[in-house]
Amino acid sequence: MGNSGSKLVKKIVSPLSGYSEQKSEPDNCESVKLATPYVLSRKGSMFLDEDGDLAHEFYVEEPPQKKGAKATMKRVYSNLTPQGEVAYQFPRLHVDFPVILHQS
Known part of the structure; x- marks a missing residue:
């Protein structure tokens, strides 16, 4: 139950902070820039x-x-x-x- 809540928070907060995630593939070490909530x-x-x-x-x-x-x-x-x-x-x-x- 706590896991699903933290996933929701991560989805909400990550676009705000410009958080970059690493792809799960070990051979590709590029970071992915998430979308910004601003237009x-x-x-x-x-x-x-x-x-x-x-x-x-x-x-x-x-x-x-x-x-x-x-x-x-x-x-x-x-x-x-x-x-x-x-x-x-x-x-x-x-x-x-x-x-x-x-x-x-």
Whole structure:
């Protein structure tokens, strides 16, 4: 019973401390770095256009087809580049972090 509790504690604490474990194979002496519970960046949701402008959506004004009609806006889908990885200002905890945090 105590063994299962210590395994649980080891699973929780080892990612926090950056603990490295040795592989069980004697011929391979490399240490394995465990995952960190922190998230340092995210995938950006915006796009860059040809001019280098950054936005969620891009539109172009189309002139009216008839004289006296109003101009319309058409959404641009081509020649856009995804923003890529965006670094957080400070690290966040991962969603799958196995500990309940409580502030009293």
